[in-house]
Amino acid sequence: MRVSKCLLETKPYLFVELSRKRAALEERGIDVVSLSVGDPDRPTPEFIVDAMVDALHDPAFHHYPSYAGSMEFRQAAAGYLASRFGVDVDPEREVLALIGSKEGLVHLGNAFVDEGDAVLAPSIGYPSYSAAATLRNADVWKMPTTARNGYLADFTQVPAEVLQRAKIMFLGYPNNPTGACAPESYLDEAIAFCRENDILLAHDNAYCDICYDGYRAPALLQRPGAREVGIEFFSLSKGYNMTGWRIAFAAGNAQAVQALATVKSNVDTGVFGAIQRAGAVALSSDQSTVRAQCACYQRRRDIVVPALNEMGLACTPPKATIYVWARIPEGWTSAAFADYLLQEVHVAVTPGSGYGVDGEGFIRISLTVPDDRLSEAIVRMRGVLHR
Ligand SMILES: *Cc1c(COP(=O)(O)O)cnc(C)c1O
Numbered sequence: 001m002r003v004s005k006c007l008l009e010t011k012p013y014l015f016v017e018l019s020r021k022r023a024a025l026e027e028r029g030i031d032v033v034s035l036s037v038g039d040p041d042r043p044t045p046e047f048i049v050d051a052m053v054d055a056l057h058d059p060a061f062h063h064y065p066s067y068a069g070s071m072e073f074r075q076a077a078a079g080y081l082a083s084r085f086g087v088d089v090d091p092e093r094e095v096l097a098l099i100g101s102k103e104g105l106v107h108l109g110n111a112f113v114d115e116g117d118a119v120l121a122p123s124i125g126y127p128s129y130s131a132a133a134t135l136r137n138a139d140v141w142k143m144p145t146t147a148r149n150g151y152l153a154d155f156t157q158v159p160a161e162v163l164q165r166a167k168i169m170f171l172g173y174p175n176n177p178t179g180a181c182a183p184e185s186y187l188d189e190a191i192a193f194c195r196e197n198d199i200l201l202a203h204d205n206a207y208c209d210i211c212y213d214g215y216r217a218p219a220l221l222q223r224p225g226a227r228e229v230g231i232e233f234f235s236l237s238k239g240y241n242m243t244g245w246r247i248a249f250a251a252g253n254a255q256a257v258q259a260l261a262t263v264k265s266n267v268d269t270g271v272f273g274a275i276q277r278a279g280a281v282a283l284s285s286d287q288s289t290v291r292a293q294c295a296c297y298q299r300r301r302d303i304v305v306p307a308l309n310e311m312g313l314a315c316t317p318p319k320a321t322i323y324v325w326a327r328i329p330e331g332w333t334s335a336a337f338a339d340y341l342l343q344e345v346h347v348a349v350t351p352g353s354g355y356g357v358d359g360e361g362f363i364r365i366s367l368t369v370p371d372d373r374l375s376e377a378i379v380r381m382r383g384v385l386h387r
Contacts, residue, residue: 036348040241045289052278061273069097076280101248111259120169122153123358129170151180172204177364179318209239345380
């Protein structure tokens with residue numbers, strides 16, 4: 001059999017490889033502390049689970065769900081955007097339920113990208129942005145994203161020839177993996193740039209509610225003109241510890257939302273209704289569980305950041321996200337350093353280079369492990385990284 005051209009260009013998803021190596025060690029009975037995957041360690045808040053349990057008994061949910069999402073879920077999403085960001089969207093035309101943001105981000109490629117087109121993605125970024133292009137036989141142009149520019153992808157560098165072919169620009173702040181946050185002025189510049197060049201601006205806002213030190217991350221949709229060029233992705237995965245449930249939503253430009261809905265209606269048949277019910281309950285809640293979760297991550301951040309700096313792994317405390325982005329010692333590649341930590345002290349971290357060439361020289365550490373395991377990882381790392 002012969003797989004597609006685009007599949008030959010597509011590497012297995014970053015974490016597939018990493019978890020294989022980790023699993024190999026664990027199979028030998030080795031206790032690995034995993035700081036590599038951005039999957040919240042705490043369970044989904046009980047009131048959300050309870051809503052799901054109740055919904056499971058409702059036969060109305062035992063049938064095919066609606067393609068675009070239940071009106072209840074889409075209204076809850078719209079209500080969340082209104083109360084959190086002061087953004088008014090039409091739940092009918094401007095909101096679409098997703099089986100997780102990742103699904104929506106990649107399927108956006110099917111809606112907007114043809115062979116030979118280009119997709120603009122940060123040179124350090126979530127792998128799905130590139131997948132939206134490669135799975136369509138399109139090119140990815142990596143916008144320079146470095147410590148020097150505060151990890152704000154520099155779209156002013158896109159060559160004219162690429163701009164002509166560019167269909168989507170992906171951005172995501174607060175950012176995975178760097179933890180960088182974008183000022184509103186940057187979002188405004190991105191909106192102006194995309195309008196000028198007739199590009200769809202896709203903003204991946206998975207971490208808008210995981211903020212520290214009083215910071216409140218903005219939504220793209222809050223900015224003037226955003227709805228003319230933009231679609232924004234919000235996920236319930238991180239804020240409500242719901243990664244396993246697979247639920248998210250896209251909101252924004254009606255044409256973009258409808259285009260994505262058309263792709264999806266040909267691919268999947270919506271999100272299980274009971275999950276949407278639970279999602280609606282989460283989005284309509286008073287968000288106190290999210291605040292408690294943030295306090296927990298902030299405490300872990302404040303354990304990890306000083307410890308890493310003492311070991312010579314320079315990092316700044318992120319204002320948002322569940323990640324610490326740390327510089328590795330001179331003379332190592334990210335992959336070799338991550339492998340060294342895994343093999344020597346059984347601590348799994350993610351090599352920065354996995355997010356693109358500009359991530360070389362960094363590792364990403366996830367705050368999604370209990371405090372005692374985090375401290376255990378620090379003790380182990382200190383054992384080999386003392387200065
Ligand atoms: C975790 C994460 C998401 C959320 O993905 P889901 O598919 O909704 O679980 C989206 N984007 C980024 C950058 C993430 O880190």
